[in-house]
Every structure is written in C-alpha cells, then in structure tokens.
Amino acid sequence: MFKAETFVSSIKNLLSHPQIQHQQWRSIVKVRLKWVKNRSLDHVIDTETDLKAACLLKDAIKRSPTGFLTAKSFADWQKLLGLTVPVLRFLRRYPTLFEEFPHPRYANLPCFRLTGTALLLDSQEQSINKAHESDTVERLSRVLMMMRSRTAPLQSLHALKWDLGLPDNFEKVLIPRYPDHFSFVKAPTGVSALRLAGWHEEFAVSALERCNEGGEMGDEY
Incomplete structure (x- = not known):
C-alpha cells in the first residue's frame, strides 16, 4: 500500500490535469436517485x-x-x-x-x-473507562495531533465526548493524570482549551497502516 502523502500527491496531480480542470467548470448535471430504505x-x-x-x-x-x-x-x-x-x-x-x-x-x-x-x-461504565484509559488517551491525542495548533477548545471536545469515548468530566478525572500528554491553555478567543503536550510518533500511524505493516490485509488490498 502506498503512503498517504503519495496518494494525496497523485490526487493533486490528477486534478491539475487540463482535461480535469475543464470538466470541473462544466455545469452541474441533475441526477434523480431512488430513495431506498435500509x-x-x-x-x-x-x-x-x-x-x-x-x-x-x-x-x-x-x-x-x-x-x-x-x-x-x-x-x-x-x-x-x-x-x-x-x-x-x-x-x-x-x-x-x-x-x-x-x-x-x-x-x-x-x-x-x-x-x-x-x-x-x-458503575460498570466507570470500570470499563478505567480499564481502557490508555485507549482513550490515545484517541484524544490523535484528535489534537490533527489540529494545526495541536489545541482544541474544551467546549468542542465536550460536544465530541460520546464519539471519542471520553468519560464525563474528563477534564477533571482524566487529563490531570497525564501531564506528559496534555495541558490546559487559554485559546486566543479567551476560552479554555486543551493542548497536546508533546508529539507522540507512535500515534501518528493509522490503524490501516498498522494492519498493512502486519500483513493482516493480505496482498489483495
């Protein structure tokens, strides 16, 4: 499997082709699709x-x-x-x-x-959160690593709490235990934000790349 950078570069080169650029300026075609319930x-x-x-x-x-x-x-x-x-x-x-x-x-x-x-x-939920805390820290670190400033407002993270699997009041019960991963800062707008304390190279590898490196996806991919 080629790397993500190669894929992005290939897409950019494809879109810069004169024929593709010409097609992009053509009018939008109306397509009627049948709505099918699942x-x-x-x-x-x-x-x-x-x-x-x-x-x-x-x-x-x-x-x-x-x-x-x-x-x-x-x-x-x-x-x-x-x-x-x-x-x-x-x-x-x-x-x-x-x-x-x-x-x-x-x-x-x-x-x-x-x-x-x-x-x-x-009570069972709290036990599960505790048992898988390292996975939660990794997910949150990955989210911050995707930010250009490696910082995200706490308000935005609270809105994603369910999707990220963060425990309730994570800023009080989780973040203080990992000062080598996170720190609290003030965003330019004045709101409280969470910043990645340091880059973690092991988190910079996607699950897809891990599977490919381990040979789990086979030669058909």
Whole structure:
C-alpha cells in the first residue's frame, strides 16, 4: 500500500490535469436517485441515538447538585441530544433508567432521578473507562495531533465526548493524570482549551497502516 502523502500527491496531480480542470467548470448535471430504505441500518441509527441521549441525560443527572433534574431544566435539550421527540417523553420511555417523581415544592413539576439499575450500569461504565484509559488517551491525542495548533477548545471536545469515548468530566478525572500528554491553555478567543503536550510518533500511524505493516490485509488490498 502506498503512503498517504503519495496518494494525496497523485490526487493533486490528477486534478491539475487540463482535461480535469475543464470538466470541473462544466455545469452541474441533475441526477434523480431512488430513495431506498435500509431497515437494518435505520434500526441501528435509532438505537444508537437513544443510547447516546440516555447516557448524556444520565451524566447530567449525576452532575446535578440535587441528584435529579426537573422537566423545566431540560425542556430545550431535544436538539442538543439529537432526539426526534421531546425530552420528557423520551425519559418516560425508559422507566428502568429514569424514575419520575413530583417536585418537593411544585407538585405539577415532573422530576427525574436515576434508578438503581441506572446507577449499576454507570458503575460498570466507570470500570470499563478505567480499564481502557490508555485507549482513550490515545484517541484524544490523535484528535489534537490533527489540529494545526495541536489545541482544541474544551467546549468542542465536550460536544465530541460520546464519539471519542471520553468519560464525563474528563477534564477533571482524566487529563490531570497525564501531564506528559496534555495541558490546559487559554485559546486566543479567551476560552479554555486543551493542548497536546508533546508529539507522540507512535500515534501518528493509522490503524490501516498498522494492519498493512502486519500483513493482516493480505496482498489483495
């Protein structure tokens, strides 16, 4: 397999060809495609969305000083959680995880706290995060290595927390344990950011390259 630099260079040379440049300036052709549903894929996407929203809500309830959230506090979280239904309806869909009860002072205000099952699952999640912490550090390092400044705002990383497999409050429970990998800085805009403390050459090799070097992909690739 040729290296990524060679591939990029080949694409640039191809696009610089006069014939290709001429074709790029031609008008866009309208193409009508038939929309085909994939029920298996749709099911996976729906399940993944629900799982992500449930985990984010679980973490939010854990962070709450009162140990619960009111319906008013998450009324506008629907888009943030990627849900197609109101958050209140979503929470009521999973009574095994979220226990509903009336507010101590306002009886008409629904509140939600974690059930024993949710707390048990959270404990298991923390154990898994701890067991695979080195993988998490590697993923986060790779993300920062892709940045030109090797720095990313914490707010942006929080938005990617689920996708990167970062634990909740990772800036407090994970980052301080790895000062040789990360450091907190102030971005030019004044927001808090995370910077890569040093370049790690072992992380600069992609999984695809590792498989190819190990001969796992065979000669057919």
